Amino acid sequence: xxxxxxxxxxxxxxxxxxxxxxxxxxxxxxxxxxxxxxxxxxxxxxxxxxxxxxxxxxxxxxxxxxxxxxxxxxxxxxxxxxxxxxxxxxxxxxxxxxxxxxxxxxxxxxxxxxxxxx
Amino acid sequence: xxxxxxxxxxxxxxxxxxxxxxxxxxxxxxxxxxxxxxxxxxxxxxxxxxxxxxxxxxxxxxxxxxxxxxxxxxxxxxxxxxxxxxxxxxxxxxxxxxxxxxxxxxxxxxxxxx
Numbered sequence: 629x630x631x632x633x634x635x636x637x638x639x640x641x642x643x644x645x646x647x648x649x650x651x652x653x654x655x656x657x658x659x660x661x662x663x664x665x666x667x668x669x670x671x672x673x674x675x676x677x678x679x680x681x682x683x684x685x686x687x688x689x690x691x692x693x694x695x696x697x698x699x700x701x702x703x704x705x706x707x708x709x710x711x712x713x714x715x716x717x718x719x720x721x722x723x724x725x726x727x728x729x730x731x732x733x734x735x736x737x738x739x740x741x742x743x744x745x746x
Numbered sequence: 747x748x749x750x751x752x753x754x755x756x757x758x759x760x761x762x763x764x765x766x767x768x769x770x771x772x773x774x775x776x777x778x779x780x781x782x783x784x785x786x787x788x789x790x791x792x793x794x795x796x797x798x799x800x801x802x803x804x805x806x807x808x809x810x811x812x813x814x815x816x817x818x819x820x821x822x823x824x825x826x827x828x829x830x831x832x833x834x835x836x837x838x839x840x841x842x843x844x845x846x847x848x849x850x851x852x853x854x855x856x857x858x859x860x
Contacts, residue, residue, distance in 0.1 A: 632788075663849070671834055673789070673851035719788055723849075732779040732840055733802050734849060736788035 630655045632737035640743050641710050649705040649740050651720030659725040662703040667717040715744045750839050750852035758858045767822040767855045771839030778820040781836040796842050832859045
């Protein structure tokens with residue numbers, strides 16, 4: 629069974645600083661994908677970044693980068709140059725890629741609340 | 747390009763009642779998944795629909811059922827509502843067999859059971 633662990637319930641970060649959000653996972657599947665989503669107080673889940681288990685390079689999307697360490701089973705999200713609009717809940721999630729039937733199922737962590745201060 | 751849409755936005759029901767939530771996937775997507783997110787927790791997978799059939803199911807009782815229509819839209823039905831069913835219900839869509847790195851979410855329906 630898959631499991632996602634996010635150990636930081638909440639974090640404060642100053643504007644323009646970088647912040648790292650931790651995510652560790654456990655799976656026996658050889659092929660999987662890792663996602664990070666942002667959820668503002670409005671409730672909508674916003675896709676940020678994706679990393680496949682066989683991808684050789686760490687994923688980057690603008691100010692977001694994913695520090696993927698496969699041997700340690702960690703997929704930490706780094707947000708550079710934090711902005712006030714980055715204040716939100718952040719979720720790490722995993723998907724099994726072995727069968728297409730499983731692609732619609734994401735396993736989420738408990739989330740980390742980020743508050744960006746001026 | 748319309749994203750994932752859900753209706754209604756908010757809903758208040760009483761224990762024992764039945765509720766139907768609706769979802770239209772992003773244009774070009776053919777797979778719909780439903781999630782339940784209790785307050786302060788991460789979303790929990792309920793089930794996934796493709797080609798009008800339930801393909802995967804999470805650990806939810808039979809009170810939770812769904813349907814997918816030929817136009818790929820979907821409904822989530824919950825019977826005999828319990829107080830614990832109060833949550834944000836999220837719908838997500840994706841394209842089966844191709845876009846393994848995509849799953850887009852709708853704004854959610856917030857259900858309150860009194």
